[in-house]
Amino acid sequence: MNQQATAGQGQTRTADPVKFRSRPWAATLILICGLIALVFGIAVSVSFGAADIRLSVVWTAVFHFNPDLTDHQIIRELRMPRVLGAAMVGASFAVAGAIMQGMTRNPLADSGLMGINSGAGFALAVCFVFFPHLPFMYLILYSFIGAGMGAGIVYGIGSLSRGGLTPARLVLAGAAFSALLSALSEGIALYFNIGQDLAFWYAGGVAGTKWFQLKIMLPWIGAAMIGAIVLSRSISMLSLGEDVARGLGQRTGLVKLAGALIVLILAGASVSVVGAVGFIGLIIPHLTRYLVGVDYKWIIPCSAVLGSLLAIFADLTARMIIPKHETPFGAIIALIGVPFFLYLARKERREL
DSSP states (O other): OHHHHHHHHHHHHHHHHHHHTOOHHHHHHHHHHHHHHHHHHHHHHHHOSSSOOOHHHHHHHHHSOOTTOHHHHHIIIIIHHHHHHHHHHHHHHHHHHHHHHHHHOOTTOOTTTTTHHHHHHHHHHHHHHHOTTOOHHHHHHHHHHHHHHHHHHHHHHHHTSTTOOOHHHHHHHHHHHHHHHHHHHHHHHHHTTOHHHHHHHHHOOOTTOOHHHHHHHHHHHHHHHHHHHHTHHHHHHHTTOHHHHHHTTOOHHHHHHHHHHHHHHHHHHHHHHHOSOOSHHHHHHHHHHHHHOSOHHHHHHHHHHHHHHHHHHHHHHHHHHSTTSOOOHHHHHHHHHHHHHHHHHHHTTTTO
């Protein structure tokens, strides 16, 4: 009896930090203010472009669409799918990064650094060569397969080292394999003369997003987001360590499998639309944990909101740099992400 009581007290003490270090009030504030900022950002982004359109016209185009007006056509057919696509992929990359960091306890985990994005991009390159007229629905499925292949090989390479799998080795393996897949994709593009088709995915941008793509993506991403929220408590336990999670009754293998599937869906679907955009899944989860604590019940929805905001305003900034010309928003995010990655790598220098 004493041993059981001691064990129960130990488990309680272990689980307490998750609750103690969480800040629900901060998370609630982020969700409320973030959603307001998201609506504002979408409105501003839709109104800004080669042809500046007043917000009143945007409102009319959304709620009282007139197909005979050019401004309404621009808003509904070009700008709205672009902005909504940026919001969706920003949320997807951010939540995927949060899940990866929580499950692996690797602060450097990100779909762009773990070979997932480059694996999906390589699969798209192969599809463009051998199945040039493949419907978008099947492109997403091939993106999932490529993302899974990339992640599996990176984890396998990282595990082969004598000292086992560490965050630093995983990142090095991911960077090396991502570079290999990117080189192979570019070689395929040059050899089969499809460089123009793949240029959009190389650069990373949402300029060509269409409504039919969003309609196909939405069920996948929506289901994955719901799954991430359902898994949030289990991921919180895993973030304390696998032994602790088992002691608290978690089926860690099943949780990791479900989490990996969610990450592949979120990253694979996003890459099929915007290309291999990195660093959103690295930056946002760290910022969110700093603001709301370590409970993934709050980290996941807050990461989704903040990731959407980052993607929308990065795309808006990319359009403002050289007016009337497209700058890939992936380049803007990289300008933020690379220094942040170097900062995290410096913190983890003992493992390097």
